[in-house]
Amino acid sequence: MDLIVKPSSLSGEIRVPGSKSHTIRALVIASLADGRSRIEAPLVSDDTCSCVHGCTALGARIELQDDCFVVDGFGGEPEPTRDLIDIGNSGTSLRFLTSVAALGKSPVSFDGDESIRKRPMQSLLDALSDLGAETRSLKGDGYCPIRVKGPIKGGRTSVDGITSQYISSLLIATPLAPEDTTIEVRNLRELPYVRMTLSWLTREGITYSEEGMQIFRIKGSQRYVPFNARIPGDFSSATFPLCAAAITGSDLTIKGLDINDTQGDRGVIEILRSMGAEITVLADGVRVKGGELEGIEIDLSDMPDALPALAVVGAVAKGKTIIKNAYQARIKESDRIAVMREELSKMGADVKECEDGLIIEGGRLKGTRVDGHRDHRVVMALSIAGLIAEGETIISGAEFVGITFPDYVELMREVGARMEVEKG
Numbered sequence: 216m217d218l219i220v221k222p223s224s225l226s227g228e229i230r231v232p233g234s235k236s237h238t239i240r241a242l243v244i245a246s247l248a249d250g251r252s253r254i255e256a257p258l259v260s261d262d263t264c265s266c267v268h269g270c271t272a273l274g275a276r277i278e279l280q281d282d283c284f285v286v287d288g289f290g291g292e293p294e295p296t297r298d299l300i301d302i303g304n305s306g307t308s309l310r311f312l313t314s315v316a317a318l319g320k321s322p323v324s325f326d327g328d329e330s331i332r333k334r335p336m337q338s339l340l341d342a343l344s345d346l347g348a349e350t351r352s353l354k355g356d357g358y359c360p361i362r363v364k365g366p367i368k369g370g371r372t373s374v375d376g377i378t379s380q381y382i383s384s385l386l387i388a389t390p391l392a393p394e395d396t397t398i399e400v401r402n403l404r405e406l407p408y409v410r411m412t413l414s415w416l417t418r419e420g421i422t423y424s425e426e427g428m429q430i431f432r433i434k435g436s437q438r439y440v441p442f443n444a445r446i447p448g449d450f451s452s453a454t455f456p457l458c459a460a461a462i463t464g465s466d467l468t469i470k471g472l473d474i475n476d477t478q479g480d481r482g483v484i485e486i487l488r489s490m491g492a493e494i495t496v497l498a499d500g501v502r503v504k505g506g507e508l509e510g511i512e513i514d515l516s517d518m519p520d521a522l523p524a525l526a527v528v529g530a531v532a533k534g535k536t537i538i539k540n541a542y543q544a545r546i547k548e549s550d551r552i553a554v555m556r557e558e559l560s561k562m563g564a565d566v567k568e569c570e571d572g573l574i575i576e577g578g579r580l581k582g583t584r585v586d587g588h589r590d591h592r593v594v595m596a597l598s599i600a601g602l603i604a605e606g607e608t609i610i611s612g613a614e615f616v617g618i619t620f621p622d623y624v625e626l627m628r629e630v631g632a633r634m635e636v637e638k639g
Contacts, residue, residue, distance in 0.1 A: 218613035220601025221633040225465035233258040233446035246275035249290035250441035265303035293319035310380035314388035326360035338375035345372035369394030376403030383412040390437040407479030450480035479518040510536035523596030529575035530564040538572035548590040580604035587612030
């Protein structure tokens with residue numbers, strides 16, 4: 216399906232959905248607990264439904280009741296109901312549930328869509344092998360499909376920090392191993408997501424220690440307990456209306472956000488302020504007033520998911536914008552560094568690609584046909600570019616927005632965006 220976008224001005228309020236990162240952590244930990252948990256106001260999207268599918272395949276019982284996931288966990292002892300789990304497009308669910316499966320005695324295979332088969336897994340598989348599991352990439356290339364058989368025992372291992380999902384996966388699973396575990400992390404990035412995982416462990420009473428976010432020590436033979444939790448709004452989703460308002464000179468309030476939450480993408484607020492947007496923090500969100508923006512240097516080591524949207528902001532800001540330290544953006548649903556250079560260039564932007572980011576000279580954008588590359592954040596980023604581009608912008612892959620923000624088009628239309636989905 217195509218998403219057709221025309222120049223627009225925005226006003227009013229928009230409420231973003233629940234955090235994907237918190238929802239998936241809550242689902243996995245509730246599945247590991249012994250008893251019933253309630254997860255209120257979760258994100259219900261393609262990615263979180265993939266997580267639900269994976270957790271139930273490992274033995275949890277999960278129902279959606281009145282905007283609440285009710286989870287009956289399997290007490291740290293997965294009992295797979297199938298040999299192969301199709302994890303769809305959810306890289307977070309793949310990484311987390313691989314370690315969960317390694318707690319059990321039965322072999323489990325994981326696979327997913329074309330994008331999942333491009334998400335590296337070898338460092339996590341090696342770490343689980345160090346801890347006592349049998350692991351294998353079935354094609355021998357370090358990618359899905361993969362197979363894992365536990366149970367892990369604990370011990371000492373190291374893991375690459377190229378994606379924080381590796382260390383978060385191990386941190387969630389290893390408290391349930393019989394022995395203590397020490398994990399050394401090399402070159403850890405996306406620190407806020409690891410802190411988010413640690414906040415969930417602390418909430419659950421899990422005993423652990425860390426040294427400079429480089430060495431983690433986790434006590435073995437622990438248990439997760441059932442809980443009731445409410446999921447905060449998603450700053451990653453909020454990035455798109457925030458940036459849309461900033462570049463179109465609009466006045467927009469984004470509701471449902473907790474400015475004190477651990478999500479890394481809340482840093483977009485300070486970036487937009489530094490570029491010239493006026494942003495006011497409210498009790499339940501933020502108000503953004505756009506205007507003339509200035510290019511700046513942006514370090515995205517903590518929030519690489521913001522690269523697509525901020526690349527669009529840089530393309531219309533005055534002067535030069537440098538986006539750096541976003542290496543992880545190359546191993547998401549697409550190579551977002553290469554893809555955003557390619558697609559913004561089609562719209563007339565002056566964009567140069569670097570190993571870790573982009574150098575962008577601000578200017579005027581022109582509407583044209585662009586490719587969303589089957590990547591939800593790329594599709595949404597190009598849609599906000601279309602709000603300020605001259606003429607009409609046509610973006611392929613509108614259906615992929617449902618991976619994290621199913622109501623995106625509808626909500627943006629309600630605040631004035633001239634967007635429509637055209638089914639092919």
